[in-house]
Amino acid sequence: MIIVGAYLIKNNDIRISTFVMFLVIGSRIFDPLVKAIGNIAEIRYSAVAGKRILKFLDLPIMEGTTDVNYGPKKDIVFKDVNFKYLNDQKSTSTKPNRDYDLKDINITMKQGTMTALVGPSGSGKTTILKLASKFYDVDSGKITFAGEDISKIDPEFYMKNISIVFQDVYLFQDTIANNIKFGREDATKEEIVEAAKKACAHEFISSLPNGYDTMVGEGGCTLSGGEKQRISIARAILKNSPIVLLDEATSSLDPENEVEVQKAISELIAGRTVIVISHHLKTVKEADNIVVLDEGCIAEQGTHEQLMNNNGVYKRLWDIQDKYNGWTMN
Incomplete structure (x- = not known):
């Protein structure tokens, strides 16, 4: 604009005062225009x-019977069980076609035992966890809890029996106490x-200026990943559900935090039915049943010793991890 103005002034096509006036007006108009464009976006x-929210609200309410005869x-x-995500749902498969x-x-996940889901990324581990959580319904086959098809179980009752610890923890913009209390509101x-204390969180919480009344910020932005x-584990311990689902709970933590979280997990899973996803095979070596997934199918399952003797996918993954865990720089 300045270059054009200089050219017009030089050729006597415009007066300097007029040009200055346009500069002033332009500067006043420019900022509101930029803001308006930003607002449009x-x-x-x-x-x-809004469309996504409306689409979610239009989904049918999950129903189930409240008079189910649950087995001992x-x-x-x-x-x-067979399942495929719809086009607008999030698939973890590395082969979407x-x-x-x-x-x-x-799979049979017996009461009071640990079932580990292992395998390459996109093999279906998280999908099994989501189906066990009743986040999705199966396309065919069935999932039963205490002998009853979970599609017939009252959702509120079923969710009271499950505690979930995700890899990515979300905390509400509230106090630490209320975030833990979310596991059981009458606590x-x-x-x-x-x-x-059982979750190894009491010490760091007590060191905060307001202790349990400390506000954590949206999503828990004021706390570290380990904290x-x-x-999240304290919340699950407080809920005291008989079933615990763990989705890579320590995968993104530094070694020091991982030790603390592993201690907390040991307290959480004691005496409960546990389904755990892990890429670190050594952390699930003692699981009662290890299910090895590959491209959405079960490649093999059994104890660590059984799978090592099979010389299959599990042993190959174990040998790879064992090799790199022993890697040193000379």
Whole structure:
């Protein structure tokens, strides 16, 4: 604009005073225009988000019977389960064009035992955890809890029986105490503190200026990954559910935090039915049943000793990890 103005002044096509006036007016108009353009983009983003919310609200409410005759053994059983994500759902498969995400899945997760899900990325581990959590319904086959098809179980009752610790922990913009209390809203202060102690979180919480009344910020932004993970475990301990689902709970932690979180997990899973996802095979070596997944199918399953003797996928993964864990720089 300045270059054009200089050219016009030089050729006597415009007076300097007129040019200065346009500069002043232009500067006043420019900022509001930029803000307006930014607002248009935000409105479009909001419209897309609004459509997603409306689509979510239009989903049918999950229903189940409240008078189910639950058996004494609260095993979780996958029987001939097949599943594929819809186009607008998030698939973890590394081969999105295949006609299934899980195929012919048969697993018995006995009450009071640990079942480990291992395998390459995109093999279906997280999908099994989501199906066990009743986040999705199977396409065919069935999943039973205590002998009853989970599609017939009252969702509220079922979720009371499950505690989930995700890899990516989300904390609400509230106090630490209320974030732990989210596991059981009628918990007392003493019960919250006891759960935090078992989760190896009491010490760092007590060192904060306001202790358990410290605000954590949206998503827990004021805390480290290890601290958020321990609060999440404290929440699960407080809930005291008979089934615990762990999704790579220590994968993104430094060694010091990983030790603390492993201690907390040991306290959490004691005497419970546990389903755990892990890429670190040594952390699940003692599992009662290790399910090895590959491209949405079960390649093999059994104890560590059985799988090592099979010389299959598990032994190959174990040998690879063992080789790199022993790597040193000379």
